[in-house]
Amino acid sequence: MPLLPIPNRLVVLTFDDGNKSDFTYVAPLLKQYGFGATFYITEGLNFLTNKQHYLTWDEVYQLHQSGFEIGNHTRHHTHVNEQTQEEFLTDLEYINARCQQYNIPIPETFCYPAAIHSPQSLEVLAKKGVRFARRGDAICGMEPEGGRGPAYDPNVHHRLLIPTTGMSGPNWSFDDFVWAVEQAKDGKVAVLTFHGVPALEHPWVNTPPDDFKVYMDFLNDHGFTVIALQDLSKYVDLRMERSGNQSARV
Ligand SMILES: [Zn+2]
Incomplete structure (x- = not known):
């Protein structure tokens, strides 16, 4: 398939850590708008012990069945810059x-635990495809x-450091x-x-449900295209390996 030009108002929605609200609140709401999204799953944090606050694997499967992307957030949620390449690969x-x-299909996209990356982990992700x-x-x-960060520009950012x-x-x-x-x-x-x-265990990354609804209404009312991270492959040339300088800056 030829690549599509990146339209204005293209938004990627991602949700980290497998919070229960992915299943009970977020996915049903996104379905109403026809929005895509990626849910990043880890068995770290208290995923294995606190099933009130975290998804079950059956719920992860149901999110996949509803058309959402399931992404890899590693087994233990360990900072990848503290792991050997072998340890990181094993968790991945x-x-x-x-x-x-x-x-559930093998995840095509990844999210760095605590958003901390390293040149060594990037190498592993590239090798694993x-x-x-x-x-x-x-x-x-x-x-x-x-907080605020840069918008993703495929001409500037490496596709494994979005x-x-x-x-x-x-x-x-x-x-x-x-x-x-x-x-x-x-x-x-x-x-x-x-x-x-809401993020019941992690108030420092909490989003109140009413606020979230306002955000989604805004995207819907203003004609945004809302996709999962894997859907970027419709727009971005995977052979493009920009910014060796970005990974050098880690
Ligand atoms: Zn996380």
Whole structure:
């Protein structure tokens, strides 16, 4: 399929950590608008023990069945810059295997735990054929309690270091949201990162459900195209390997 030009008002929606609200609140709401999204799953944090706050694998499967993308967020949610390449690969492949076990396709996209990346982990992702990986709004890591980052520009950013344009949290307001999505123009894509709606265990990345509904209404009312990270392959040439200087800056 020939690549499509990146339209104005293209927004990628991502949700980290497998919060229960992915299933109980976010997905049903996104379905009403026909929006795509990626849910990044890890068995770290308290995924294995706190099933009130985190998804079950059956719910992850149902999210996939409803048409959403399931992405890899590693087995243990360990900072990848503290792991050997072998340790990172093992954690990455573990989530792939869990997905296969639940009849979920092997994830094509990845999200760095705590948004911390490293040249070594990028090498592993490239070797494994991961198509896109999302980082935080800061150069490495994320702004505490929400913030602004660059819009994704395939001419500037490596496809395995896609920045977060808007990171939702207590310090992120409607104005920040509008600023982020207004960056989606001139060949650039706005990438939004959410956690739980609400994030019951992690108040520093919380999004109140009423606020989230306002954001989604705005995207709907203003004619945005809202996609999962893997859908970028319709627009971005995967052979394009930009910015060796970006990974050198890690
Ligand atoms: Zn995370």
